[in-house]
Amino acid sequence: MHRSGPLSSKAADEVDRTAAAAMGKQRPSQSQQVSREVCSGGGPECQQGSKIQLSRVMRPDDANIKGNIHGGIILKMIEEAGGIVGTRHCNTLNGDRCWVALVRVEKTEFLFPVFIGEVVHVSAEITYTSKHSLEVQVKVVAENILTGTKKLANKAALWYVPCSLQNADKILEVPPITYANAEREEEGRKRYEAQKIERHETKARLEEAMPPPPNPEDAPKERHTVGFSQSSLIHLVGPSDCTIDDYVYGGVTMKLMDEVAGIVSARHCNTNIVTASVDAINFHRKIRKGCVVTVTGRLTFVSNKSMEIEVLVDAASLVNEEKGRYRAVSAFFTFISLDKDNKPLPVPPLKIEGEDEQRRFEEGKARYLQNKAKRLADKERQQ
Numbered sequence: 001m002h003r004s005g006p007l008s009s010k011a012a013d014e015v016d017r018t019a020a021a022a023m024g025k026q027r028p029s030q031s032q033q034v035s036r037e038v039c040s041g042g043g044p045e046c047q048q049g050s051k052i053q054l055s056r057v058m059r060p061d062d063a064n065i066k067g068n069i070h071g072g073i074i075l076k077m078i079e080e081a082g083g084i085v086g087t088r089h090c091n092t093l094n095g096d097r098c099w100v101a102l103v104r105v106e107k108t109e110f111l112f113p114v115f116i117g118e119v120v121h122v123s124a125e126i127t128y129t130s131k132h133s134l135e136v137q138v139k140v141v142a143e144n145i146l147t148g149t150k151k152l153a154n155k156a157a158l159w160y161v162p163c164s165l166q167n168a169d170k171i172l173e174v175p176p177i178t179y180a181n182a183e184r185e186e187e188g189r190k191r192y193e194a195q196k197i198e199r200h201e202t203k204a205r206l207e208e209a210m211p212p213p214p215n216p217e218d219a220p221k222e223r224h225t226v227g228f229s230q231s232s233l234i235h236l237v238g239p240s241d242c243t244i245d246d247y248v249y250g251g252v253t254m255k256l257m258d259e260v261a262g263i264v265s266a267r268h269c270n271t272n273i274v275t276a277s278v279d280a281i282n283f284h285r286k287i288r289k290g291c292v293v294t295v296t297g298r299l300t301f302v303s304n305k306s307m308e309i310e311v312l313v314d315a316a317s318l319v320n321e322e323k324g325r326y327r328a329v330s331a332f333f334t335f336i337s338l339d340k341d342n343k344p345l346p347v348p349p350l351k352i353e354g355e356d357e358q359r360r361f362e363e364g365k366a367r368y369l370q371n372k373a374k375r376l377a378d379k380e381r382q383q
């Protein structure tokens with residue numbers, strides 16, 4: 001069940017006027033009037049731009065064999081909600097029609113497990129616009145409709161860039177939103193600047209090489225080594241994976257990445273595992289319909305009760321793989337091993353071999369300690 005969320009017509013008018021003034025374009029277009037009708041009925045909380053809510057009941061094919069909903073399914077729904085709200089907003093001006101390409105998902109944590117039968121509500125709102133990008137904040141609430149219990153399962157922030165439908169390489173300007181107050185705008189600007197710096201700092205990861213997965217006959221026999229659990233998925237991009245412009249949805253890619261990370265961690269600890277968090281993901285390059293994507297995951301770091309898996313996504317044309325292979329996406333996933341009561345279990349230590357593995361382990365440990373300190377600080381602030 002999909003339900004379009006509220007945007008009061010007053011707020012919509014405000015967005016339209018500001019956008020029109022900034023862009024010097026004529027308005028309103030017919031499609032804009034239609035989308036405004038769909039959005040009508042919102043309250044004062046809608047002043048910060050468009051909002052949407054998607055709701056769907058979780059099914060057995062969304063879950064692992066223990067009934068935990070895959071993190072990748074939640075990521076896919078998050079991306080879909082952001083894509084709709086962003087595309088709608090960026091088409092509120094006359095001129096080139098566009099779709100918004102997902103370029104970044106900020107670090108996100110899976111706060112509570114979601115189970116089959118629960119209803120997941122994903123609400124998305126545009127919270128900041130720069131000249132060529134927009135930030136969408138998303139909340140995921142899981143509801144047990146038998147008891148009425150609701151829990152906040154995930155919060156995420158995504159960045160999108162409008163690409164022209166006539167030429168996907170042409171990046172369009174984003175109509176500015178109106179902010180509830182100057183502080184909101186300033187906070188958004190700070191987040192925008194911070195992610196720009198972080199992107200620059202992590203650019204080197206693009207070059208990170210991944211050895212090809214071993215053939216089953218010469219796979220390392222020793223358990224708990226990096227090579228033992230390293231895994232790859234190879235996927236041919238079909239029409240159902242793609243936007244109207246024939247590029248793979250970011251949500252599809254994130255679902256594949258989560259799947260690979262899950263396989264790696266299950267191979268390492270041989271128990272039920274769940275996604276705990278995903279570090280910031282940058283979508284460097286688009287992937288076209290008909291490409292073959294190779295999604296590879298390997299363990300980089302293991303703490304007492306968590307595993308960090310680096311996932312790299314490479315894309316290539318089906319017929320000319322070696323010639324045109326490129327890195328499209330990379331990210332770090334953290335997984336937790338669970339016992340039958342869904343309580344975290346200790347994880348077998350990782351057997352490190354060689355300097356590169358040692359370097360990646362140290363880097364992973366630094367990320368782990370940094371994330372842990374941040375989580376503790378957030379907790380203290382909330383008390």
Ligand SMILES: CCCCCCCC(=O)SCCNC(=O)CCNC(=O)[C@H](O)C(C)(C)COP(=O)(O)OP(=O)(O)OC[C@H]1O[C@@H](n2cnc3c(N)ncnc32)[C@H](O)[C@@H]1OP(=O)(O)O
Pocket residue numbers: 079083084087099100101102103104130131132133159161169171195199243247248249250251282283284285286287
């Ligand atoms: C209804 C559903 C609608 C469809 C929704 C579909 C959503 C999707 O899933 S799209 C598929 C997945 N995403 C992709 O394939 C995108 C892959 N990436 C790319 O192709 C390129 O990064 C591209 C073309 C978008 C931008 O190229 P790039 O060379 O970075 O452009 P550049 O001119 O430097 O930057 C343009 C703007 O993007 C921003 N930007 C670029 N990369 C990022 C990033 N990783 N994170 C945040 N912002 C970014 C820049 O800050 C800049 O904005 P501003 O000028 O306001 O500061």
